[in-house]
Amino acid sequence: MVTAGRGGNVELFGYQLxxxxxxxxxxxxxxxxxxIFKPFASPAEWESNLGxxxxxxxxxxxxxxxxxxxxTLIRFRRRVGDDLHQEPPQVYGSTQIExxxxxxxxxxxxxxxxxxARVIASxxxxxxxxNMLKVRVIGHQWWWEVVYPDYSVVTANEVHVPYSRDGKVAxxxxxxxxxxxxxxxxxxxSGKMDLIPNxxxxxxxxxxxxxxxxxxCAEYCGTQHAxxxxxxxxxxxxxxxxxxxxxxxxxxxxxxxxAQRAVYGSLSCVSCHSIRGTASLGKFGPDLTHLMDRQTxxxxxxxxxxxxxxxxxxxxxxxxxxxxxxxxxLTDSQLxxxxxxxxxxx
Ligand code: HEC
Ligand SMILES: [Cu+2]
Numbered sequence: 071m072v073t074a075g076r077g078g079n080v081e082l083f084g085y086q087l088x089x090x091x092x093x094x095x096x097x098x099x100x101x102x103x104x105x106i107f108k109p110f111a112s113p114a115e116w117e118s119n120l121g122x123x124x125x126x127x128x129x130x131x132x133x134x135x136x137x138x139x140x141x142t143l144i145r146f147r148r149r150v151g152d153d154l155h156q157e158p159p160q161v162y163g164s165t166q167i168e169x170x171x172x173x174x175x176x177x178x179x180x181x182x183x184x185x186x187a188r189v190i191a192s193x194x195x196x197x198x199x200x201n202m203l204k205v206r207v208i209g210h211q212w213w214w215e216v217v218y219p220d221y222s223v224v225t226a227n228e229v230h231v232p233y234s235r236d237g238k239v240a241x242x243x244x245x246x247x248x249x250x251x252x253x254x255x256x257x258x259x260s261g262k263m264d265l266i267p268n269x270x271x272x273x274x275x276x277x278x279x280x281x282x283x284x285x286x287c288a289e290y291c292g293t294q295h296a297x298x299x300x301x302x303x304x305x306x307x308x309x310x311x312x313x314x315x316x317x318x319x320x321x322x323x324x325x326x327x328x329a330q331r332a333v334y335g336s337l338s339c340v341s342c343h344s345i346r347g348t349a350s351l352g353k354f355g356p357d358l359t360h361l362m363d364r365q366t367x368x369x370x371x372x373x374x375x376x377x378x379x380x381x382x383x384x385x386x387x388x389x390x391x392x393x394x395x396x397x398x399x400l401t402d403s404q405l406x407x408x409x410x411x412x413x414x415x416x
Pocket of ligand 1: 212226294337338340341342355356364366367382383390393395396398400408
């Protein structure tokens with residue numbers, strides 16, 4: 071479901087406030103703190119504008135109503151010397167006032183319905199530009215499979231796309247699920263869209279600036295839902311082409327590492343993970359063909375570096391309890407060899 075017009079929601083306001091304070095305290099970039107009021111793509115911008123309009127209208131109503139209440143409370147308060155046995159003048163029935171307070175709210179509601187419907191329609195009905203890139207995103211408990219069907223590329227948790235300064239390039243996402251319902255949300259690029267089993271949903275994004283846009287699963291999907299993070303990495307179109315060409319290559323087969331590769335190949339990793347160009351053909355977990363290209367491990371739980379990779383392979387249940395990769399109980403030397411092999415997957 072597209073959530074247009076998320077403004078006026080107390081919870082979100084709290085989230086935005088915290089996000090704002092985080093940027094101030096930590097000096098993190100704005101992309102990292104995914105502020106819906108700082109959109110970087112058309113759908114997000116239209117929705118954010120709508121949110122601001124809704125907040126402005128409802129804030130206007132709030133000021134008028136709260137102002138009248140405050141005025142009444144002060145102006146007509148009980149004062150010393152008031153005769154408590156005498157009723158104030160009673161006023162019954164004013165057609166004019168009743169018509170006004172019925173018609174004005176109805177008009178406001180219809181304006182809000184109208185602008186919201188228009189934004190939803192313009193996001194849904196946008197026709198794909200000629201230069202569109204197709205990316206299939208498949209939600210898994212608790213990671214994202216990212217497929218480029220036109221390039222035979224499969225990766226995980228990071229969606230590389232070309233950026234589009236003039237709106238002439240856009241990425242169309244086909245959203246599917248391998249298990250339960252998830253929801254794709256990169257707040258600075260677009261609204262939320264559910265990934266539903268046995269169904270394909272669509273959304274599109276056209277990030278305007280190169281950079282990393284942070285997102286998360288936005289539909290509770292089990293214990294590690296909060297650690298189902300994603301990154302949209304928008305690149306200069308030429309850099310994107312370079313990236314995709316690199317991804318199309320099969321896995322590096324460094325002759326020096328044949329012993330290490332053999333250790334990996336002898337373990338049951340191969341029944342869950344694919345490494346293109348090898349006999350590791352599992353489909354249950356993320357494709358590892360170009361693992362070292364990724365910034366994180368475990369859908370954002372750990373930065374991708376030597377220490378963390380070793381810790382992950384040693385026991386993924388420690389950084390990500392409940393995740394569907396078991397601790398493989400490797401010996402120290404197996405661990406060293408497997409990690410050395412993984413680190414060659416550039
Ligand atoms: C039962 C299936 C299964 C087995 C066996 C398995 N894995 Fe995994 N692996 C997974 C799943 C599922 C994930 C994704 C976990 C998550 O992020 O929630 C994963 C994630 C990973 C990741 C992180 C990938 C990324 O991009 O985040 C690495 C690296 C990895 N596995 C390596 C291995 C190695 C090495 C072995 C063998 C020693 C192995 N796995 C055995 C299922 C498995
Ligand atoms: Cu999810």
